Amino acid sequence: MNICASPLAEHPNPPPHAFALPVRTTRRRTLAVGLIGPGRVGGALLEQLRTAQPRLARDHALDLKLCGVVARQRMWLDCDDAELNGRHAGAQTWRPSDLDAFAAHVHGAGDRHALLVDCSASETVAAHYPRWLAAGLHVVTPNKLAGSGPLERWRAIRSACTGGARFRYEATVCAGLPVVQTLRDLLDTGDELLAVDGMFSGTLAWLCNRHDGQQPFSALVREAHALGYTEPDPREDLSGLDVARKLVILAREAGWPLSMEQVAVESLVPLTLAALPADAFMQRLDELDAPLAAKLAEARARGGVLRHVASLDRRGRASVRLEVLPDAHPFAHTRLTDNVVQFRTRRYCDNPLLVQGPGAGPEVTAAGVFADLLRIAESLEPRA
């Protein structure tokens, strides 16, 4: 079975994972929302919220009230105003950032439903989740650091949710693709996960697709960098660490207590280049060419293709590395920056379940975050 997703831009209708709220419900609900991190994803989310607010209020009796935005240095509050929402960069009262004061403001003094969206990549912010959840604030995030960070904190987050607050993080794995929810649905309906494999990095998928020996690998990395496909420092992609984080998140979703240290990660960055300043690394990028050319030659000699694959099985074996796959393998024929996740379960054993599509980009990531927010909103009982 395949679940495919395409960019929102090509499909103005909700993406396949978007949660359909019951139409014209009489259960009017209000949800106070605070956004942490108005960057690329957070900015796209603000746009999507602004566009959807009137429709959600009219057709679904859901009032989303944006109550604040906080960035690294400063925050603004009391901004539940259509005009101010539209120009957060020039907003009314800027104050120095204070995450606790921000959360308290969004929570409010009474009994209202409140939700924080963390669109940062900040460890400091992730460290606040257990307290926020324990206080009854829902949390939604594309930030991978809580899901893949210390196991103790992960457990504290889960137990903080027993009070009723919800924590959702679909967009941490392959952006807007329905990966975490698909796994959750399989498990909740009694299926058993046997293994997960996938290509979880759009950047590495693109590099592998294009690496055909016509150009040195370093030229492709430079091209991907210029196109904005890589992080500003491409080593963040090439090291495989971001992919390992996604594998850890999926393992924990399945109830397997995996940590980053247990993932065997094969970095594409030679040790000699790992600690250089970013500029110096870019200047010595051609040192990647010989090892990658050798890997390509090996793949060809074996009649296969090179792909960057993350794998996990129920014995807890987890790896992230370049692999030679046969040409008939489903991962051999992905397009551009496609991510693909293959779940092998008791039910999907002989013919695994595949989720495939673009796995990065602010708009699709923000849509994944928004869908999580709507799932939480749907579960709320009416309150003032």
Ligand SMILES: NC(=O)c1ccc[n+]([C@@H]2O[C@H](COP(=O)([O-])OP(=O)(O)OC[C@H]3O[C@@H](n4cnc5c(N)ncnc54)[C@H](OP(=O)(O)O)[C@@H]3O)[C@@H](O)[C@H]2O)c1
């Ligand atoms: N971009 C994608 O395609 C994609 C895909 C999947 C997942 N994600 C994840 O989504 C998250 C956001 O990515 P992005 O591309 O939007 O990043 P970004 O453009 O760098 O934005 C990050 C935002 O977080 C804010 N921030 C950082 N530390 C903070 C702190 N301690 N307190 C409050 N705000 C803080 C930054 O504030 P300043 O502006 O003041 O620095 C900035 O507004 C990351 O966790 C990323 O891994 C991104």
